[in-house]
Amino acid sequence: xxxxxxxxxxxxxxxxxxxxxxxxxxxxxxxxxxxxxxxxxxxxxxxxxxxxxxxxxxxxxxxxxxxxxxxxxxxxxxxxxxxxxxxxxxxxxxxxxxxxxxxxxxxxxxxxxxxxxxxxxxxxxxxxxxxxxxxxxxxxxxxxxxxxxxxxxxxxxxxxxxxxxxxxxxxxxxxxxxxxxxxxxxxxxxxxxxxxxxxxxxxxxxxxxxxxxxxxxxxxxxxxxxxxxxxxxxxxxxxxxxxxxxxxxxxxxxxxx
Amino acid sequence: xxxxxxxxxxxxxxxxxxxxxxxxxxxxxxxxxxxxxxxxxxxxxxxxxxxxxxxxxxxxxxxxxxxxxxxxxxxxxxxxxxxxxxxxxxxxxxxxxxxxxxxxxxxxxxxxxxxxxxxxxxxxxxxxxxxxxxxxxxxxxxxxxxxxxxxxxxxxxxxxxxxxxxxxxxxxxxxxxxxxxxxxxxxxxxxxxxxxxxxxxxxxxxxxxxxxxxxxxxxxxxxxxxxxxxxxxxxxxxxxxxxxxxxxxxxxxxxxxxxxxxxxxxxxxxxxxxxxxxxxxxxxxxxxxxxxxxxxxxxxxxxxxxxxxxxxxxxxxxxxxxxxxxxxxxxxx
Numbered sequence: 001x002x003x004x005x006x007x008x009x010x011x012x013x014x015x016x017x018x019x020x021x022x023x024x025x026x027x028x029x030x031x032x033x034x035x036x037x038x039x040x041x042x043x044x045x046x047x048x049x050x051x052x053x054x055x056x057x058x059x060x061x062x063x064x065x066x067x068x069x070x071x072x073x074x075x076x077x078x079x080x081x082x083x084x085x086x087x088x089x090x091x092x093x094x095x096x097x098x099x100x101x102x103x104x105x106x107x108x109x110x111x112x113x114x115x116x117x118x119x120x121x122x123x124x125x126x127x128x129x130x131x132x133x134x135x136x137x138x139x140x141x142x143x144x145x146x147x148x149x150x151x152x153x154x155x156x157x158x159x160x161x162x163x164x165x166x167x168x169x170x171x172x173x174x175x176x177x178x179x180x181x182x183x184x185x186x187x188x189x190x191x192x193x194x195x196x197x198x199x200x201x202x203x204x205x206x207x208x209x210x211x212x213x214x215x216x217x218x219x220x221x222x223x224x225x226x227x228x229x230x231x232x233x234x235x236x237x238x239x240x241x242x243x244x245x246x247x248x249x250x251x252x253x254x255x256x257x
Numbered sequence: 258x259x260x261x262x263x264x265x266x267x268x269x270x271x272x273x274x275x276x277x278x279x280x281x282x283x284x285x286x287x288x289x290x291x292x293x294x295x296x297x298x299x300x301x302x303x304x305x306x307x308x309x310x311x312x313x314x315x316x317x318x319x320x321x322x323x324x325x326x327x328x329x330x331x332x333x334x335x336x337x338x339x340x341x342x343x344x345x346x347x348x349x350x351x352x353x354x355x356x357x358x359x360x361x362x363x364x365x366x367x368x369x370x371x372x373x374x375x376x377x378x379x380x381x382x383x384x385x386x387x388x389x390x391x392x393x394x395x396x397x398x399x400x401x402x403x404x405x406x407x408x409x410x411x412x413x414x415x416x417x418x419x420x421x422x423x424x425x426x427x428x429x430x431x432x433x434x435x436x437x438x439x440x441x442x443x444x445x446x447x448x449x450x451x452x453x454x455x456x457x458x459x460x461x462x463x464x465x466x467x468x469x470x471x472x473x474x475x476x477x478x479x480x481x482x483x484x485x486x487x488x489x490x491x492x493x494x495x496x497x498x499x500x501x502x503x504x505x506x507x508x509x510x511x512x513x514x515x516x517x518x519x520x521x522x523x524x525x526x527x528x529x530x531x532x533x534x535x536x537x538x539x540x541x542x543x544x545x546x547x548x549x550x551x552x553x554x555x556x557x558x559x560x561x562x563x564x565x566x567x568x569x570x571x572x573x574x575x576x577x578x579x580x581x582x583x584x585x586x587x588x589x590x
Contacts, residue, residue, distance in 0.1 A: 058390060178463055179293070180293055180531075183507040185523055186509065186525055190523075191524075194522075206509075208466070211519065211524075213522070213523070215522075231521060245438060246437065249399040249437045249440070251511055253467050254347070255508050256511070257509070257510035
């Protein structure tokens, strides 16, 4: 049984989505296996970020079945929301915007455990989380503006991992970073996945990034899944013309690995 | 040479931001400037036409189309910008006036520098919008920036930048904010305009993949120094400077079809440490401290080495070059 199973998912922003999301997610089917690494690619406004927000219970879909570990998401949210959050964590694109600028790293870092486990983690514990992502306890008393983008994204990852999730969602986690810092953060994702056996779902507009991290890939356009399958297969033999165009474009602006 | 830089030095207070002995660009050539954030690439490009921050001091010589730009008044530089040098930036939405219709914004660029009747201006605006392949130019004149996509906005800005037939276009990360298919459209357009107008292009990017797609020549900048220069394929394929090599291997490329499976999950090479803040770069080779092949002599300023084919670099302990025979095989195969 897949860990995440989606059948006939329908979602529409109440406002209609505006200029950036003028579509509805309509009849999406997908499944994510335990321990897999899944890349969701597509251009901006294709619905990929919306989809992962639904999967981790931040946005509520209107129709269709979304199951996590065999139970509908609605059940989880109604009866065991904290357990759902503990098992599904997300890292966002802009580390600077996803941390409260007035909160020390110590405080930001402690938030998920406070909210989910209803306790305040010790400094020793937080130091352990920071070390796992290549930081030290020196950052604990600091504020976001005192850290670099790469450091902040590591804090974001440490915070997501603090509650011991099974699925880590990452929404464009390296798009705001320089190539060299991007390499460090991508390596971090590979390392934690290897160490913790996490399921990783990474959203990116950058096919090169996905091709280095994810074994499975889902290609989205205008709220639809146009193609899904093994990354090696989808990239080398795309069956959808849009995927083919995307792969061609990405290859033109990528170095050869 | 359309552009020739000698002993360019840009300083802010006690800090030297850019220090480039020599860099030149011939008419119609496309040059990429690449480096990490904080490497000085944008400062290099903007200081050429007086767009550096107010507190920055530019010294040395920048000869553009036979004229010396260093020491020119703001007013003279402003005349050259827009007329002889076009500039486009990363975020097209921020570069356009949200309150002004597209037609007027393009017309403004023409009126500012050319003495034309309103009929002629209008015809030129329509022609320019056509040249940047924006469909339905008539209707576009009356649109506001927010009604356009990011790619369309960048095309409008390119139309504005080329309005007075500049000899040089400076583009600072113009496709970073765009989706990959849109990005390719813009790169194709820039290449096309550069060829058809014999217009030189100075393209700044942190991404070697994009540089490889647009420019014939590449200048690798680190700590405000030009560390490697040469034909793009040669510099990326066979980098000599350790920094260039580090940039190439940190770049997550896409493997060819047969090897896609081999590289998935394989750690990328990273560049040790991070770009030091302003004024904290080491003396001698600026890459010292982050380089993995450092020697004692690297504390001394490195000399420029030429390797033929217009490829040069400044490194005390460079990566071994490929011999001529191998280079010839690579060039043909």
